[in-house]
Amino acid sequence: xxxxxxxxxxxxxxxxxxxxxxxxxxxxxxxxxxxxxxxxxxxxxxxxxxxxxxxxxxxxxxxxxxxxxxxxxxxxxxxxxxxxxxxxxxxxxxxxxxxxxxxxxxxxxxxxxxxxxxxxxxxxxxxxxxxxxxxxxxxxxxxxxxxxxxxxxxxxxxxxxxxxxxxxxxxxxxxxxxxxxxxxxxxxxxxxxxxxxxxxxxxxxxxxxxxxxxxxxxxxxxxxxxxxxxxxxxxxxxxxxxxxxxxxxxxxxxxxxxxxxxxxxxxxxxxxxxxxxxxxxxxxxxxxxxxxxxxxxxxxxxxxxxxxxxxxxxxxxxxxxxxxxxxxxxxxx
Amino acid sequence: xxxxxxxxxxxxxxxxxxxxxxxxxxxxxxxxxxxxxxxxxxxxxxxxxxxxxxxxxxxxxxxxxxxxxxxxxxxxxxxxxxxxxxxxxxxxxxxxxxxxxxxxxxxxxxxxxxxxxxxxxxxxxxxxxxxxxxxxxxxxxxxxxxxxxxxxxxxxxxxxxxxxxxxxxxxxxxxxxxxxxxxxxxxxxxxxxxxxxxxxxxxxxxxxxxxxxxxxxxxxxxxxxxxxxxxxxxxxxxxxxxxxxxxxxxxxxxxxxxxxxxxxxxxxxxxxxxxxxxxxxxxxxxxxxxxxxxxxxxxxxxxxxxxxxxxxxxxxxxxxxxxxxxxxxxxxxxxxxxxxxxxxxxxxxxxxxxxxxxxxxxxxxxxxxxxxxxxxxxxxxxxxxxxxxxxxxxxxxxxxxxxxxxxxxxxxxxxxxxxxxxxxxxxxxxxxxxxxxxxxxxxxxxxxxxxxxxxxxxxxxxx
Numbered sequence: 001x002x003x004x005x006x007x008x009x010x011x012x013x014x015x016x017x018x019x020x021x022x023x024x025x026x027x028x029x030x031x032x033x034x035x036x037x038x039x040x041x042x043x044x045x046x047x048x049x050x051x052x053x054x055x056x057x058x059x060x061x062x063x064x065x066x067x068x069x070x071x072x073x074x075x076x077x078x079x080x081x082x083x084x085x086x087x088x089x090x091x092x093x094x095x096x097x098x099x100x101x102x103x104x105x106x107x108x109x110x111x112x113x114x115x116x117x118x119x120x121x122x123x124x125x126x127x128x129x130x131x132x133x134x135x136x137x138x139x140x141x142x143x144x145x146x147x148x149x150x151x152x153x154x155x156x157x158x159x160x161x162x163x164x165x166x167x168x169x170x171x172x173x174x175x176x177x178x179x180x181x182x183x184x185x186x187x188x189x190x191x192x193x194x195x196x197x198x199x200x201x202x203x204x205x206x207x208x209x210x211x212x213x214x215x216x217x218x219x220x221x222x223x224x225x226x227x228x229x230x231x232x233x234x235x236x237x238x239x240x241x242x243x244x245x246x247x248x249x250x251x252x253x254x255x256x257x258x259x260x261x262x263x264x265x266x267x268x269x270x271x272x273x274x275x276x277x278x279x280x281x282x283x284x285x286x287x288x289x290x291x292x293x294x295x296x297x298x299x300x301x302x303x304x305x306x307x308x309x310x311x312x313x314x315x316x317x318x319x320x321x322x323x324x325x326x327x328x329x330x331x332x333x
Numbered sequence: 334x335x336x337x338x339x340x341x342x343x344x345x346x347x348x349x350x351x352x353x354x355x356x357x358x359x360x361x362x363x364x365x366x367x368x369x370x371x372x373x374x375x376x377x378x379x380x381x382x383x384x385x386x387x388x389x390x391x392x393x394x395x396x397x398x399x400x401x402x403x404x405x406x407x408x409x410x411x412x413x414x415x416x417x418x419x420x421x422x423x424x425x426x427x428x429x430x431x432x433x434x435x436x437x438x439x440x441x442x443x444x445x446x447x448x449x450x451x452x453x454x455x456x457x458x459x460x461x462x463x464x465x466x467x468x469x470x471x472x473x474x475x476x477x478x479x480x481x482x483x484x485x486x487x488x489x490x491x492x493x494x495x496x497x498x499x500x501x502x503x504x505x506x507x508x509x510x511x512x513x514x515x516x517x518x519x520x521x522x523x524x525x526x527x528x529x530x531x532x533x534x535x536x537x538x539x540x541x542x543x544x545x546x547x548x549x550x551x552x553x554x555x556x557x558x559x560x561x562x563x564x565x566x567x568x569x570x571x572x573x574x575x576x577x578x579x580x581x582x583x584x585x586x587x588x589x590x591x592x593x594x595x596x597x598x599x600x601x602x603x604x605x606x607x608x609x610x611x612x613x614x615x616x617x618x619x620x621x622x623x624x625x626x627x628x629x630x631x632x633x634x635x636x637x638x639x640x641x642x643x644x645x646x647x648x649x650x651x652x653x654x655x656x657x658x659x660x661x662x663x664x665x666x667x668x669x670x671x672x673x674x675x676x677x678x679x680x681x682x683x684x685x686x687x688x689x690x691x692x693x694x695x696x697x698x699x700x701x702x703x704x705x706x707x708x709x710x711x712x713x714x715x716x717x718x719x720x721x722x723x724x725x726x727x728x729x730x731x732x733x734x735x736x737x738x739x740x741x742x743x744x745x746x747x748x749x750x751x752x753x754x755x756x757x758x759x760x761x762x763x764x765x766x767x768x769x770x771x772x773x774x775x776x777x778x779x780x781x782x783x784x785x786x787x788x789x790x791x792x793x794x795x796x
Contacts, residue, residue, distance in 0.1 A: 012536065089680055111681035112538035113635030120633055121679075132683065134538030169538060197535045 003301045007119045007126040010135040011176040019177055022297050023145050024308040029300070030293035033069070041071035042300050048072045048104040049097050052129070053079040053090070056108050058264060058288065059129050059138070063106045066295035075102070094118050104299060107131070125302045133167045138298060139263050140173025142291040144181065146283055147218050149290070150259050155182030160212045162187075162244060163222035163271055165194045170222060170263045175203060188212035189244060192233045209244055213254040220261045221246060221271050237270050247273040251281075259283055336360040337783050338375045342384035342744060346391055347716040348733035357389055359740035362782035367734050384744050387777060388711065391732050392424025392741025393718040395692060396514075396725065397489075397568060397592060397667035400426070400457070402448060403441065404433025409672040409761045415454040417670070417692040417760035419787035422776025424741035425456040425731055426670075426692075427722075430467070431490040437462035437473040442481035454786045455779070456741065458484040458726065463502045463513065467491045472502060479509040484726050487514035489568060490642075492550055494520055499553070503563035512725055514566045517550035517575070518643065527683055529602040529646040537605060537635065539682065542644050544572035551575045555582040558589050566725050567591040569669050571643040573653030580662040590725050591657075592665035595698035596689055598654040600645040600766065607634035615648045622705055623771045624750075630769035637678045637685035638766045641671065659708045664721040668695040672762030690765045693758060698767070700747055700774035711747060744778035751775050 003021055011019065032040050048067040050060050060076065067074045077097070094105060104125045107115050112132035119126040130136040148154055159178055165171045165187050178185050179202050186204045187194050188211075196205050206212050213219055224240060234240055251258070260272070260282040268274050277284060305311065339357040344367055346352075356371035357364070358379070365374060375381070395418060401409040409417075418426050428445070430436035436445060442461055449457035461478030465471045467488045475486055486506060492515060493499040499515075506513050523546035528534040530541025551567055555578060558565040567579060570591045582589045601615040608631040612620050620629055632638070639645065657663040671688025678685050699717065703709040723732030730739045753767050777789040 089676070091679055109681065111683035113683075114681045116633060116635050117681060132538050133540075166535075172536070172538060195535065197532055200532050201536070 003307065005302060007115070008137055008298050008302060009115050009119060009126065009128050011137045011140050011173045011180075012135070014180070016180045019141070019144070019180060021307065022141055022294065022301065023148060025297035025301055025311065026141070026145055026290070026293040028308055028311050029296040030290065033289075033293055033296075039069055039071055040296075042305055043067065043070040043072035043303060046072045046103040046303065047101060048074050048106060048299065049102040050074065050076045050106045050129075051094070051097065052077065052108040053114070054108050054110040054130070056130065059108060062288070062291045063129060063295050066292055066299055067104075069292070069296055070299055072104070072299070090114060090118070091121050094122055098122050098124050104302070127298060127302065130169050132169065133172075134169050135173045135176075136169040137173050138291065138295050139170045140177045141298075142287055142294040143170075143174050143220060143261060143263070144177045145290045145294055146261065146287050147259065149286075150283055151217055154178065157183040157217050158186070158215050159183050159218040159220060160186040160188060160216040161220045161222065162209075162212065162246070163189050163193070164224050165189055165198065165222070167193070167225055168222050174220060175201060179203075186212050186216070190234050190240070209250065210253045213251075213258070216254050216258050218259040218261060219246065219254065222263065223265065223267055224271055241270055245271055245273070246276050248275045248279075251276060257281070261287060263287070335362075335783060336376050336379040337740070337780065337785075338371060338379045338381045339384045339389050339742065339744065340372070340381055342387045342389035344389045344734070345712050345715050346734040347712050347720050348391065349735060351734070352712050357734065357742065359742065359780070359783040362740045364734050364736055364738045364740055366736050382778070384778065387744050387746050389742060389744050390715045391719040391734050391738070391743070392779070392781065393422050393696065393743045394425040394427075394722040394726075394728070394732060395423045395668050395670065395695065395718070396427040396665060396722040397594070398426040398428055398670045398692065399431070399672065399688070400428045401672060402432060402445065407674050411449055411452045411457065412454070413759065413761040414670070414672070414692070415457060416787075417690070417758070418455045419779045419781075420759045420776070421692040421694070422696045422743040422745055422779055423455060423692060424743060424779060424781045425458060425728070427458045427460060427484060427726065429489040430460045430462045430487065435462050435467050436460065436478075436483070437465050437467065439474065439477040439481040442478055442483055446482050455781050458728075460484060460489070460514065461486045463488045463493055464498065469493045469495060469498065472498070472505065475502070475506055475511065476509060479511055483511070484728075485512040485514050485566070487516070487568070489514065489516045492516050492518040492520070496553060496557070500557050500561060503557055503561040503565065507561065507563045510727065512564045512566050512727070514568050515550065515554055516568050517547045517554065517570070519546045519549045522546035522549060527640060527644070528605055529644040531602055531647055533602040533605050539605070542642070544574055544646060544650065547572055547643055548574040548578060551578050555579070555587060555589055558582070558587050562588065564588040564590070569594045569597065569643060569667070570654065570663065571597045571646050572650045576653045576657040576662060580657065583662060590665065591663045592667045593654045593658055593663045594667060594669045595691060595695050595702070596641060596766065597643075597645055598651055598658070598702055599698050600639065601648050601651050602645055604632070604639050604645060604766070605634065605636070607636075608632045610634075615651070619701075622701055623773070630767075632766065635682040636766065637680065637682055638689060638764050640682060640685050640687055641669070641689050642687035655702060655708060658703060658717060664717065665725060666695065666699050666717040667722070668692050670760070672760055673764045674762060675764075678764045688764065690760050690762055692760065694753055694765060694767045694770075694772065696745065696776060697772035697774040701772065704747065705773055740780065740783035742780040743776055744780075745774065745776045747774045749773070749775040749777070
C-alpha cells in the first residue's frame with residue numbers, strides 16, 4: 001500500500017485500504033503523542049494555513065496542534081478577520097495564500113464542495129476540515145479509529161448514528177468509512193432529518209429509537225444543529241429530546257457494552273444527558289485525543305510521509321538520536 | 334430587388350408538411366416560393382447558394398434567452414447574444430425581462446427594442462415583467478408593455494408566488510392576447526435549494542431543489558388557465574410529474590403549453606458528482622451516440638457550470654421530457670441561454686449564479702437526443718424550434734416558409750460532427766457544461782429577412 005493522494009477531500013473516494021493506512025499511521029502518532037516528547041518534526045519548514053471560513057474551535061485547534069507537533073509553521077485564518085468579508089472570492093484568497101508559499105490549506109467552509117474547488121485551483125495540499133453538509137473526513141476517521149481501538153474491529157460492527165443526518169457532514173463521512181470497512185450502519189432520527197434516500201447508500205434507516213439501538217455496538221450521537229435548520233424540520237428541541245434523546249433509562253434498551261460517541265460540541269440535555277455523556281460507556285474525550293493523532297497522520301501522509309512500518313523505524317531512530325544528543329549535551333555541560 | 338436562392342437543399346417545413354429537395358427563393362426579406370418554380374422566378378442578380386445535402390427549414394426560434402441588456406453587459410450584450418444565436422442557427426430570440434433594471438414598464442421596453450433594432454444580428458422579441466420589479470407584489474403596467482411592443486409577459490427567474498396575483502395577471506393579460514410565460518418554482522418548497530433533491534444532492538451535501546417545487550406551480554398554473562381561459566406557457570419544465578400534469582391538461586384542451594431545455598433532457602444530476610460518475614451511469618447511452626474516439630469530456634464534481642434553475646434531474650425525469658417532446662405534450666425546445674462571467678461562476682457551488690449558456694449547442698443536443706436517437710422524425714424535431722414557439726408567441730409570419738412569410742431561414746447539416754470549443758464561441762460567456770463534447774448536427778447558414786447573418790466558412794456562397 002502506498003499513499004498517492006495530494007489532498008484529503010472526502011472519504012467517499014478513498015478505498016478501504018487507504019482508510020486502513022491512515023488508521024495505522026494514526027496509531028503510530030497516538031503512541032508518539034503519549035510520550036513526554038511529543039514532537040515529530042516531519043513537516044519542519046512547511047507552512048500550514050487553517051483557512052476557516054466557517055467558525056470552528058475544536059477542529060481548528062486540533063489541526064493547529066497536529067501541525068505544531070509535526071513542527072510546521074501554522075497560520076490561522078478566519079473569515080471574520082479577512083478580505084473574504086470585503087468581497088474577495090475564495091479562489092483569490094487561496095491563491096494569495098499560495099503566493100506566500102503555503103504548503104497545506106486546511107479548509108472549513110459552509111459550502112459543500114469548497115475544498116474540491118480549491119484543490120482544482122491550488123498546488124498546495126488541501127485538507128477538508130468540514131464542508132457544508134457534505135463531509136468532515138478527519139472526524140469520520142477519528143470516529144472509526146476510536147471504534148477500532150475500543151471494539152478491536154470494524155467489519156461486522158453495528159453502528160447507529162442518531163440525530164440530524166440530513167445536514168450532517170459527520171454522518172456522511174462516518175457512513176462512507178464504516179461501509180467501506182464492512183460495518184453495518186443504522187441511521188435514526190425523525191423522517192425530516194433522516195430521509196430514506198440514505199438506504200440507497202447501504203444504510204438501514206429507522207425512526208424508532210429502540211429498534212435503532214437494541215443491537216448496537218456503537219451509538220454515535222450527532223448534535224442537533226438548530227442554528228442551521230428552519231423551524232419546519234421538527235417541532236422543537238423538547239419534542240426531539242422526548243423522542244430521541246439518550247438518557248440512562250433509554251440506554252437500557254441497548255447492549256451493556258455499547259459505546260457512546262459524540263463529535264461535539266454536545267447539547268447537554270438535548271441529544272444526550274450528562275449522565276450518559278460522562279458515563280463509563282462514553283468515549284467522547286478519547287475521540288478528541290484520537291482526532292489529534294488522525295490529523296497528524298493526514299498531514300504526514302499527504303506530505304508524502306513514509307508508511308506506518310517505516311515511520312515506526314524512523315521514529316525509533318529519531319528517539320535514540322534524541323536520547324544520544326541529550327546525553328551529549330549533558331556531558332558537555 | 335435583393336434576392337437569394339437556396340439551391341438543391343432538403344426543404345423541411347413542418348407548417349406545410351413539406352419535406353422534399355427543392356429550391357427556396359427569398360426576395361426583399363420575404364419568402365417568395367419554395368419548389369420547382371423558384372429558380373425561374375429568381376431575378377437575374379439573385380445570389381445563389383448551393384445547399385445540396387443540407388436541410389433548409391424555417392428560421393429557428395429560441396423563446397427563452399437572456400441577452401443581459403440593459404445593465405449586465407459584462408455577461409452578454411445584444412450583439413454577442415444574437416451572434417451566438419446566429420451561430421446556433423436561430424433567427425429569432427425572445428429576450429427575458431430580468432435585466433437591470435428589469436423590463437417592467439414601457440420606457441425600458443422601448444429603449445431595449447430600439448437598441449435591438451440597431452445592434453441585433455437576428456430578430457429580437459422582447460418580454461415584459463408580470464409584476465413590478467419582478468417582485469411578485471403588484472402588477473406591472475401590462476397594457477403599456479404591450480403598446481411598447483412586448484411579445485409576452487413573464488417574471489422569469491422568479492415565479493409569482495401569490496396565487497391571486499397570478500390569477501389576475503392571467504385575466505388581465507387576456508385583454509391584450511399576451512401569452513404569459515411562467516418559471517414554475519414554489520419558493521417555500523424550494524427554499525435555498527441548489528441541486529435536484531435526490532441521491533446525488535444527499536451524497537454531495539447540496540441543498541435539495543425538489544421536483545415538487547416545480548410541479549405545485551405547474552398544477553396551479555393549469556388550474557388558473559382553466560379558471561381564466563388565458564394562455565399559460567410553462568417554461569423550462571424539468572420533471573416527470575410536470576409532464577404528467579401538462580399532458581393531462583392538454584388532453585382536456587386547456588390553453589397550456591410547455592417548453593424543455595436541452596440540458597434538462599441531456600444531463601442528469603449524476604453529472605454533479607463529476608464526469609466519471611455521469612459517463613459510468615446516466616450518460617452511457619449518450620456516450621455511445623457521440624462516437625467519442627478521444628477520451629470523453631470531463632468535468633469535476635460540484636462544477637458550477639452544472640448549476641441551473643430548475644436543476645438537471647434524474648434519468649426518469651430526463652426520459653419523461655424526451656417522451657413528452659416525442660408525443661407532442663411539450664411543443665417547444667428553448668435554450669434558457671443564461672450567460673454569466675467566469676469570475677461569477679468560478680466560486681463555491683452554493684454561491685455561483687444559476688444558469689448555463691445554450692444558444693450554440695441547443696440544435697445539436699436536440700438532434701442527438703431526439704433525432705439521432707431514433708425517437709423523432711427530423712420534421713418533428715424542427716417543429717419544436719419553429720411552429721411550436723411561433724404558435725405560443727402568435728408569430729404568424731415566422732416558423733413557416735409559406736409565400737409571404739418572413740425570409741428567416743436556417744440551413745443545417747444534421748449529421749455534421751463537431752466539438753464545442755471555447756474558441757468557436759460567439760457568446761460573451763463560457764458557462765456551458767458542454768465544452769469538449771463531440772456534437773452531431775450543426776447550422777451552416779443562418780438567414781434573417783433574406784440576409785445571411787452567419788455562414789460556416791466552407792459553404793459555397795456564390796457562384
